[in-house]
Amino acid sequence: MKILVINGPNLNMLGIREPEIYGSMTLKNIEEELVEYSKNFNGVELEFFQSNSEGEIIDKIQSSINNIQGIIINPAAFTHTSIAILDAIKAVKIPVVEVHLSNINSREDFRKTSFISQGAVGTVAGFKQNSYKMALFGLINYLNE
Numbered sequence: 001m002k003i004l005v006i007n008g009p010n011l012n013m014l015g016i017r018e019p020e021i022y023g024s025m026t027l028k029n030i031e032e033e034l035v036e037y038s039k040n041f042n043g044v045e046l047e048f049f050q051s052n053s054e055g056e057i058i059d060k061i062q063s064s065i066n067n068i069q070g071i072i073i074n075p076a077a078f079t080h081t082s083i084a085i086l087d088a089i090k091a092v093k094i095p096v097v098e099v100h101l102s103n104i105n106s107r108e109d110f111r112k113t114s115f116i117s118q119g120a121v122g123t124v125a126g127f128k129q130n131s132y133k134m135a136l137f138g139l140i141n142y143l144n145e
Contacts, residue, residue: 001041001043001045001069001070001140002068002069003038003045003046003047003068003069003072003136003139003140004046004049004060004070004071005031005046005048005072005132006049006050006051006057006060006071006073007048007049007073007076008051008052008057008073008075008076008077009051009076009077010052010076010077011027011050011076012050012052014101015027015029023128023129025129033132034046034132034133034136037133037136044140047068054082057078057085057088058088062088062091062092065092065094069095070094070097070139070142070143071094071095071096071097072097072132072135072136072139073085073096073097073098073099073116074098074099074100074132075098075116079098079104079116080113080114081115085115085116086115086116089116089119089120090119095121095143096120097122097123097124097135097138097139098114098123098125099124099125099131099132099134100124100125100131101126101131102125104126121139121142122142
């Protein structure tokens, strides 16, 4: 089972960017931790992708048809703005779990709206790097049902 983990804009700055909100781990640290956690599940292979470009994220989602069974996406700021990413998710019909390091519902009002969740089978938010592990656990169970 191959799972694609997509990270959106500014997540390449984790560890530097507002650690009081996003934690002190780098994106590389989170990826390494998720790979280690994935060993608890037989046959799970992870692929990672990060981009600050909406178009590149859309291209990556579209190219996942026929070779990816599930997607975990932290769309970052595109969560609140990108109908195009939502449309790409709906087009490929691959189960998606939306993930956020912070609790977007306890932050500024504009962060409480997620276009992406309309195309996701679930959302995990507020548990910093552990949000990714929870998303992986949920997605694997969803795919195995």
